[in-house]
Amino acid sequence: MTQYQAKIYVTLRPSVLDPAGTAVETGLQHLGHDGIEGVRIGKYVELKLAAENEDAAKQKLDQVCDQLLANPVIENYRFELAAA
Amino acid sequence: MQGIASIDRQKHQQGISMKFGIIVFPGSNCDRDMQWVAQGILKQPTRMVWHEDSDLSDIDIVVVPGGFSYGDYLRCGAIARFSPAMKSTVEHAKASKPVLGICNGFQILTEAGLLPGALVRNANLHFVCDRVPLTVERNDLIWTKNYSQGQTITIPVAHGEGRYHADDDQLKRLEDNNQVVFRYSKGENGDSANPNGSCNDIAGICNEQGNVMGMMPHPERASDAVTGSTDGLALFEGLVKTLVAA
Numbered sequence: 001m002t003q004y005q006a007k008i009y010v011t012l013r014p015s016v017l018d019p020a021g022t023a024v025e026t027g028l029q030h031l032g033h034d035g036i037e038g039v040r041i042g043k044y045v046e047l048k049l050a051a052e053n054e055d056a057a058k059q060k061l062d063q064v065c066d067q068l069l070a071n072p073v074i075e076n077y078r079f080e081l082a083a084a
Numbered sequence: 085m086q087g088i089a090s091i092d093r094q095k096h097q098q099g100i101s102m103k104f105g106i107i108v109f110p111g112s113n114c115d116r117d118m119q120w121v122a123q124g125i126l127k128q129p130t131r132m133v134w135h136e137d138s139d140l141s142d143i144d145i146v147v148v149p150g151g152f153s154y155g156d157y158l159r160c161g162a163i164a165r166f167s168p169a170m171k172s173t174v175e176h177a178k179a180s181k182p183v184l185g186i187c188n189g190f191q192i193l194t195e196a197g198l199l200p201g202a203l204v205r206n207a208n209l210h211f212v213c214d215r216v217p218l219t220v221e222r223n224d225l226i227w228t229k230n231y232s233q234g235q236t237i238t239i240p241v242a243h244g245e246g247r248y249h250a251d252d253d254q255l256k257r258l259e260d261n262n263q264v265v266f267r268y269s270k271g272e273n274g275d276s277a278n279p280n281g282s283c284n285d286i287a288g289i290c291n292e293q294g295n296v297m298g299m300m301p302h303p304e305r306a307s308d309a310v311t312g313s314t315d316g317l318a319l320f321e322g323l324v325k326t327l328v329a330a
Binding site: 012015016017018019020023043047053069071073 | 158160162163166194195200201202204205207208209231247249250251281
C-alpha cells in the first residue's frame with residue numbers, strides 16, 4: 001500500500017447561480033479592482049489515503065467525491081494526487 | 085390513494101390512528117414542533133426516532149424535520165443522509181409509505197435521492213424568516229387532500245439555503261409529471277412571493293408516486309392557533325384522515 005495525499009476541488013456547476021461569488025465580485029469592483037469577472041466560490045478538501053497504486057487511489061477518490069464530497073446535481077469536482 | 089401502500093390497519097384496531105415517527109438528528113430543531121402537532125394537536129401516537137435507530141417498523145408516517153442536522157457541514161443534509169435512520173427512511177419510502185421532509189428535511193431527502201434536485205444558497209444570500217403565500221398546485225395527494233387546487237395558504241419559511249435547483253430537463257420532468265405540490269404565489273401585480281430564487285417558484289415537490297414530499301416552508305409552525313396561523317394544520321389533518329380511510 002502506498003500513502004497518497006489528495007487535493008480535491010469542488011465547484012458549483014456553471015449552470016448554477018453563485019450569489020456568494022457575485023457578491024465577492026461586486027466587492028472587488030468596489031475596491032477598485034477593474035477587469036475581474038467570473039468569481040465563483042467552491043470548496044477545497046485535503047485528505048490522505050492508502051491505496052495499492054495510483055489508479056486504485058483515483059478510483060477511491062471518485063467514489064468518495066460522488067458519494068459525499070460533491071453533489072453531482074449542483075457540483076463538479078477535480079483532484080490532484082501525489083504520493084505522500 | 086393510487087399507488088400508496090395500504091397501512092396495516094390491524095395494529096390500529098383500537099381507535100384508528102396513524103403513528104408518526106420523527107427523525108431526530110444532532111442539530112434538528114423543529115422535531116418538537118412536529119411532535120406537538122402530531123401528538124399534542126392530532127392526538128396520534130408519535131415516536132421520536134434518534135438518528136442512530138434503524139427500526140421504523142412500527143411507524144406509518146416518517147417526518148424528517150427542520151434544523152441543521154450535523155451542523156449542515158459540507159452541504160445541508162449531506163451527512164444526515166448516511167445515518168441509520170435515513171437508510172430505513174429510504175426503505176420506508178421504497179415500500180410506498182409516506183415520508184415528509186420539511187426544510188432541512190427536504191434538503192436531506194434530495195441528498196438521499198428520494199427527491200430530485202437540490203437546495204442551494206438563497207439568491208439574495210439572506211436568511212429569510214417570514215410568512216409567505218403558497219399556491220397549492222394539486223390536491224390529489226395524501227398531503228393535500230384538505231386543500232383545494234389553486235388555494236393560497238400562508239406558511240412560515242426560515243432558511244438560508246432554500247433555492248430549489250434542478251437542470252432544465254429535470255424541471256421539465258417535474259412539471260410534466262405534476263410533481264410540484266406547492267409554489268410561492270404570484271401576487272395580482274404578477275410579482276412572485278418567491279423568497280429565495282427557486283426555479284419555477286418551487287416551494288415543495290413530491291416523488292413520482294406521491295408518497296414522498298419535501299417542502300421548504302414549515303406547515304408545523306402554522307398548525308397551532310397560538311402561532312398565528314393554522315393554514316398548515318390541514319396538511320396533517322388531511323394526511324391522517326386520508327391514510328385512515330385508505
